[in-house]
């Protein structure tokens with residue numbers, strides 16, 4: 001069974017969706033720990049309620065990125081995870097960190113990558129008058145929000161949408177696609193090979209599985 005470790009910074013609604021799937025099914029995976037860089041992240045309570053070990057590697061006051069990532073690596077490696085799931089973990093990672101877990105790290109990003117890497121994705125989609133927006137699950141590589149896409153979900157953008165309306169619509173879809181990608185990984189159906197996402201031995205296209 002695969003050991004999953006989840007990194008969070010906030011609410012942890014994606015964490016909850018993944019907990020629900022792992023607990024409600026007999027997937028060959030279990031969540032060994034949830035680590036937050038913020039002590040007050042609500043996701044820590046979600047984890048505790050589900051009986052999952054939690055820990056905080058506080059980033060507050062640490063300005064040296066390499067130093068923080070080293071501390072995070074030491075904590076993560078206590079659990080020897082097979083998969084690291086970044087679920088609203090709002091930090092940029094050093095190349096050293098990413099290389100240490102190469103091919104084992106997933107992230108969810110609230111846009112249809114390669115569009116809108118970085119922050120404020122919902123407002124940017126509204127400002128650009130986009131007709132559709134969404135979320136992407138991808139493998140993490142050294143390129144920020146640039147790793148190969150595994151799965152995307154699209155939602156419509158309505159003319160009276162505020163950023164928070166659109167965020168809520170996108171998050172509903174995140175809760176559907178992220179557990180699915182985790183399930184593929186723990187079932188050994190998904191891997192990263194030659195910088196591409198590969199599902200059932202087939203290289204996925206730029207937009208991921210369709």
Ligand code: GAR
Pocket residue numbers: 008009010011012013014015043087088089090108109110118135171174
């Ligand atoms: C999610 O919408 C995720 O896509 C986004 O943060 C939210 C976390 O929500 N991630 C990023 O913006 C990464 N740069 P959650 O804590 O409720 O899962």
